[in-house]
Amino acid sequence: MSRNICIHLDFLSGQHKAKIRKTAEEAGFVPHFFLRSQFEEASACLQHCEVLYAHSPELLRTAPAGLQWYCSATAGVEPYCQNDGIFANPNCLLTSTNCYGVTIAEHVVMVVLMLLRQMPVYIETTMRHSWGEHLPVHSIYGGSFTLLGTGNIGANVARRLRGMGAARITGVSRSGKPLPDFDAVYPFQSLDEVLKTSEFLIMSLPSTAETIGLLNRERLALLPEGAFVVNVGRGSAVDQQALAHALNSGRLAGAALDVTEPEPLPQDHFLWEAKNLILTPHVSGNTSLEYTRDLNVDMFCANLQRYAQGRPLQNLVDRKRGY
Amino acid sequence: MSRNICIHLDFLSGQHKAKIRKTAEEAGFVPHFFLRSQFEEASACLQHCEVLYAHSPELLRTAPAGLQWYCSATAGVEPYCQNDGIFANPNCLLTSTNCYGVTIAEHVVMVVLMLLRQMPVYIETTMRHSWGEHLPVHSIYGGSFTLLGTGNIGANVARRLRGMGAARITGVSRSGKPLPDFDAVYPFQSLDEVLKTSEFLIMSLPSTAETIGLLNRERLALLPEGAFVVNVGRGSAVDQQALAHALNSGRLAGAALDVTEPEPLPQDHFLWEAKNLILTPHVSGNTSLEYTRDLNVDMFCANLQRYAQGRPLQNLVDRKRGY
Numbered sequence: 185m186s187r188n189i190c191i192h193l194d195f196l197s198g199q200h201k202a203k204i205r206k207t208a209e210e211a212g213f214v215p216h217f218f219l220r221s222q223f224e225e226a227s228a229c230l231q232h233c234e235v236l237y238a239h240s241p242e243l244l245r246t247a248p249a250g251l252q253w254y255c256s257a258t259a260g261v262e263p264y265c266q267n268d269g270i271f272a273n274p275n276c277l278l279t280s281t282n283c284y285g286v287t288i289a290e291h292v293v294m295v296v297l298m299l300l301r302q303m304p305v306y307i308e309t310t311m312r313h314s315w316g317e318h319l320p321v322h323s324i325y326g327g328s329f330t331l332l333g334t335g336n337i338g339a340n341v342a343r344r345l346r347g348m349g350a351a352r353i354t355g356v357s358r359s360g361k362p363l364p365d366f367d368a369v370y371p372f373q374s375l376d377e378v379l380k381t382s383e384f385l386i387m388s389l390p391s392t393a394e395t396i397g398l399l400n401r402e403r404l405a406l407l408p409e410g411a412f413v414v415n416v417g418r419g420s421a422v423d424q425q426a427l428a429h430a431l432n433s434g435r436l437a438g439a440a441l442d443v444t445e446p447e448p449l450p451q452d453h454f455l456w457e458a459k460n461l462i463l464t465p466h467v468s469g470n471t472s473l474e475y476t477r478d479l480n481v482d483m484f485c486a487n488l489q490r491y492a493q494g495r496p497l498q499n500l501v502d503r504k505r506g507y
Numbered sequence: 508m509s510r511n512i513c514i515h516l517d518f519l520s521g522q523h524k525a526k527i528r529k530t531a532e533e534a535g536f537v538p539h540f541f542l543r544s545q546f547e548e549a550s551a552c553l554q555h556c557e558v559l560y561a562h563s564p565e566l567l568r569t570a571p572a573g574l575q576w577y578c579s580a581t582a583g584v585e586p587y588c589q590n591d592g593i594f595a596n597p598n599c600l601l602t603s604t605n606c607y608g609v610t611i612a613e614h615v616v617m618v619v620l621m622l623l624r625q626m627p628v629y630i631e632t633t634m635r636h637s638w639g640e641h642l643p644v645h646s647i648y649g650g651s652f653t654l655l656g657t658g659n660i661g662a663n664v665a666r667r668l669r670g671m672g673a674a675r676i677t678g679v680s681r682s683g684k685p686l687p688d689f690d691a692v693y694p695f696q697s698l699d700e701v702l703k704t705s706e707f708l709i710m711s712l713p714s715t716a717e718t719i720g721l722l723n724r725e726r727l728a729l730l731p732e733g734a735f736v737v738n739v740g741r742g743s744a745v746d747q748q749a750l751a752h753a754l755n756s757g758r759l760a761g762a763a764l765d766v767t768e769p770e771p772l773p774q775d776h777f778l779w780e781a782k783n784l785i786l787t788p789h790v791s792g793n794t795s796l797e798y799t800r801d802l803n804v805d806m807f808c809a810n811l812q813r814y815a816q817g818r819p820l821q822n823l824v825d826r827k828r829g830y
Contacts, residue, residue: 286648290671294620297613306787307630313779315771315788320795325609347670348613448638456636464629465638472643 189215189488190230192222192238193257195471200481207485211492235491237484245270253277253491255484259284259336259469260418262391265506278501279487282336283479284469288416289340291468292386293348295440296324299412300384304438304460325349330378332356332398333388333417334363341386342366354378379406384414391418392506401426410437416468419445428458436460442468512538512811515549515561516580518794523804530808534815558814560807568593576600576814578807582607582659582792583741585714588829601824602810605659606802607792611739612663614791615709616671618763619647622735623707627761627783648672653701655679655721656711656740657686664709665689677701702729707737714741715829724749733760739791742768751781759783765791 189208196204201217208215213235218226220240227246230236236247237255241263244254249272256264261280264270271278298304300322309316327350331338334355342353342365353366356378360371370378372394379385385407389395399413399422407413413436415422424445430436438460447466449455455463471477487497501507512531519527524540531538536558541549543563550569553559559570560578564586567577572595579587584603587593594601621627623645632639650673654661657678665676665688676689679701683694693701695717702708708730712718722736722745730736736759738745747768753759761783770789772778778786794800810820824830 286672287644287646290620290646290648291624293671294617294624294626297617298621301614301617301790303617303787306790309788310779310786311634313774313776316790318788318790318793318795321610321790321793323610323613323796323798325613325796326798344671348616348667349609451636453636456633463633464626465632465641467624467629467639467641467644470641470644472641473646473648475646475649 187213187235188229188233189213189235189237190218190226190233191215192218192220192226192236192240192243194220195477196481197477200477203481203485204488207488211488213488213492235488241270247272247276249273251276253279253497255279255281255487257281257471257480257484260390261501262418262506265392265501265503267504271503277491277497278503279497279499280501280507281480281483282499283476283483285336285340287470287473287476288337288388288468289344291442291464292337292341292388292414292416293324293344295414295442295462295464296329296345296384296386296412298462299414299438299440299460300324300327304462323349326351327384328352328354328381329384329386330354330356330382331366331386331388332375333390334366334369335388337388337416338386339363339365341388354382376403376406379403380408382407382411384412387413387415387417387421389417389421390507391420396420397423399423399427404430404436407436409435412437413439415440416442419443419447424455428454428461431458431461434459438462440464442466510536510558511552511556512536512558512560513541513549513553513556514538515541515543515545515559515563515566517543518800519804520800523800526804526808527811530811534811536811536815558811564593570595570599572596574599576602576820578602578604578810580604580794580803580807583713584824585741585829588715588824588826590827594826600814600820601826602820602822603824603830604803604806605822606799606806608659608663610793610796610799611660611711611791612667614765614787615660615664615711615737615739616647616667618737618765618785618787619652619668619707619709619735621785622737622761622763622783623647623650627785646672649674650707651675651677651704652707652709653677653679653705654689654709654711655698656713657689657692658711660711660739661709662686662688664711677705699726699729702726703731705730705734707735710736710738710740710744712740712744713830714743719743720746722746722750727753727759730759732758735760736762738763739765742766742770747778751777751784754781754784757782761785763787765789 216229234252239257259282302319334357346365355366355369404426440462442464539552557575562580582605625642657680669688678689678692763785765787
């Protein structure tokens with residue numbers, strides 16, 4: 185009996201499919217491709233598959249107990265880590281796909297510069313067809329940045345800030361282990377101390393039990409007067425009411441959120457009107473870059489070879505820890 | 508009789524003045540400091556000075572025939588190159604101060620990313636308190652860029668694009684000489700050919716007889732469908748009506764102008780309403796960064812030592828050529 189792979193993704197090109205097909209056949213598998221609109225067909229096929237490559241909690245819920253590996257095409261995997269029986273097979277392997285570092289890092293550099301250079305004010309002035317005044321600006325060159333989260337995204341951001349002449353880049357991670365492009369990395373236990381000198385805080389944390397509500401009212405109050413906050417991880421990490429208050433009172437100079445709680449943000453939500461806040465609708469890490477799509481497929485194929493050979497998978501997620 | 512320097516600038520700190528005073532005294536000069544509001548006092552003092560460090564065509568017009576060197580604190584010096592007797596001394600030396608490369612390059616990286624990532628659309632959506640759709644984005648990583656102007660600004664932009672993974676950086680300069688961080692540099696004579704493959708054009712040209720109207724309707728039409736244009740040099744280099752037409756018709760995907768003709772732009776100007784156009788009020792190169800101010804003073808002091816020793820000045824401008 186053949187070993188089957190169900191693939192339920194919209195972004196695959198002909199070349200991507202050819203690469204997956206070749207890798208699968210060499211490893212003794214048959215791939216079956218479905219568009220996201222073909223949910224029923226994908227689900228029917230999935231009943232005979234041991235591998236699923238997708239980003240759909242709904243489809244995963246229809247998987248049989250025989251599913252051995254779910255490769256999520258996303259970096260964030262919190263929907264798959266809730267202990268609610270989403271996996272019929274409790275021992276099913278779960279991997280994430282951390283291919284979004286480049287595009288998210290470019291988003292971060294963009295909003296960092298927009299905040300440092302007061303673009304929210306200039307944008308508002310331009311809307312009124314009015315030539316604005318010269319406002320004081322800050323620069324990445326010579327600046328200090330704290331990166332809360334030092335994984336694929338944090339590393340890509342650090343490299344770019346360093347390349348643009350940042351004077352000091354501080355990381356905060358679980359382990360606190362030293363990393364290239366970081367002047368220092370502290371463990372999470374030191375977060376409160378680090379925040380006191382963080383003029384510019386950039387957050388790229390997954391959503392886990394430990395990160396939900398991490399940047400609460402008390403921690404926001406530790407940031408220096410005039411600090412900036414960027415979040416491209418998960419909206420749940422930030423107390424949004426406390427953030428909006430700190431922005432509107434002028435204690436924080438600006439913020440950029442690509443992730444919010446909830447998403448989409450309702451039309452009457454208070455965040456839309458917060459002062460000097462750049463909001464984007466969770467687009468920093470989408471799959472519209474060819475590079476990102478290629479890497480997504482490459483990472484799946486590399487892991488498929490490992491899976492076929494019985495070797496440990498890369499980017500394996502501990503479903504209890506959530507990352 | 509003492510040799511005097513008139514300094515008419517607002518951005519100088521106490522440390523800056525101390526540095527200028529020390530350098531001047533060692534070179535046998537006495538500096539006299541005035542704020543921009545002290546025009547009459549500065550002009551009276553100027554009558555006894557051989558050096559002026561300022562950025563004021565109006566003040567320069569009141570200078571005596573004894574003025575030997577005018578150090579403009581700006582990078583652009585076109586007001587001082589008009590052949591209308593602005594210099595009482597026809598042999599007075601003119602220097603520019605190219606200290607704005609870092610801050611302008613950060614502005615360029617910001618607007619490049621804003622255009623590649625469709626921020627004008629997201630900003631408009633956000634204004635309506637509406638969660639937008641995912642739009643296709645492009646990246647600096649793997650991208651191709653043409654830099655029209657490869658001086659201090661162009662070099663700083665190229666270094667940053669290279670650091671962020673740009674695949675190809677093409678320069679266009681007067682000489683066409685090879686430069687670090689550029690894959691190729693072509694002379695101005697090749698401009699039309701280069702434009703045909705320029706997906707992203709970044710302009711940082713001074714205003715001279717040769718650059719006025721350079722990006723005219725015909726040359727804009729040479730750019731590929733969906734190209735982007737950024738201008739941080741001088742507004743006179745671009746045919747604004749042709750640019751607005753190319754944007755509004757969708758032939759160009761977006762543009763960012765920090766310089767326009769005229770400045771300020773009148774409230775009823777057609778540029779305010781052009782599609783996917785990011786307008787900023789000539790702020791990319793202001794003196795609000797400490798780094799920029801320090802470098803401005805450092806460059807004046809280094810040139811003052813050269814001047815006192817009778818050595819050739821750096822950043823000397825040929826007033827006939829205009830740069």
